[in-house]
Amino acid sequence: MILAVTAGKGGVGKSTVAYNLAAELDAVLVDADLGMADLPSARGPDLHDVLAGRAAPVEAVRDVGPVTMLPCGRSLAGARAADPAALVDAVDTVAGQYGCVVIDSPAGMRSDAGLPLLAADACLLVTRPTPPAVADAVRTRELARVIETPLSRVALNRVDPARVHSDDPRDERLANELGAPLVKIPDAEIVARAQRAGQPVRALGNSDAGRQFARLATEVQRVIG
């Protein structure tokens, strides 16, 4: 299973959702957000090296704390040398070896956002309950439609914790607009604390945020199979 985690704009918590989802699914997290290195990293061959043909995809996969990752590169030279179109085959190879891949995809509408969608069996759209985030999410939803990548779920991130389990008519409208059910993730201190520690939320004990990430993973798995 290859899942692309995408967003219409930066700052919605896409990488945090991707990281925690990879932990829940026991998947390899491919950090394809080459222009914005948000995820933990480690020394060794990286995605720039893979996309430039200097390293095999599996050589760049390693455990970074509790999550298995293929980290992105962090240099301009590496980004320049990489062939972004090679991402599709690289992700396929990793999925063939490890079974499940989550791709942290760049936000936006250029090919760096489109290629992970092309590589994936389905996508997950992360947004926040603010008008600018929703407007950009609609555009990304259209990009996924054009590329014919089904949308599995929408993660509505950084929701007021008091609203996570309440019925809100705006949620239903948003789900209809984007064309997939929502799973709400609370704006909780434990999520920030886990991110600072370079750990998934589940590693810090029982929490509502942890349960919502687990629910998101279960529902995605049920949809994609």
Next chain:
Amino acid sequence: MPTLDWHCRRIGGVTLVELVVESEGGCHVRIDSELSPVWPPRSQGVPVAGWDGTAYETTLEAGDRQVIGFASPAEPTDPPATLETLSPQQESSLTPHQLVRALGGSKPPRDAVPRSETETHTPRPAVSVDASNTDGPPRANEDSVTDQQRLDRLARRQRELRRRVDALASSAESRYE
């Protein structure tokens, strides 16, 4: 039934191939180069629409005539390419290169990367990492600091170029006063 005609020239160690494909009826065709490697025309850093490796696919309307060109370091052959008519089911689905052409590339500009870094960029050796010494959340590293210096240098060059262009424009204006 589509037809293929060709013309090859050898200049400076490079073979330039010009292909003409015509068809009385509408059809979808695939042209495979007999020369390898193929240097197709490029856009946004990737081969232009239709090219995939050493093959080119295109759709012809009835009475259509298309001219396709490519280059290769290989010596010319006769014929330099072969033509195959594809059934509608064989038409290709979206490829990564088509997506890059359609949506635009996202590489940093060449000017942002000094030649020395490009020539010496090699993969770092793998080092085993455990949870106690991961980088955790993002923080600046050597590469990021160096990249910032290069971007600052690029910005200074841009300001200097703008100053020269403004000076030239003022000089041109004064000649017409």
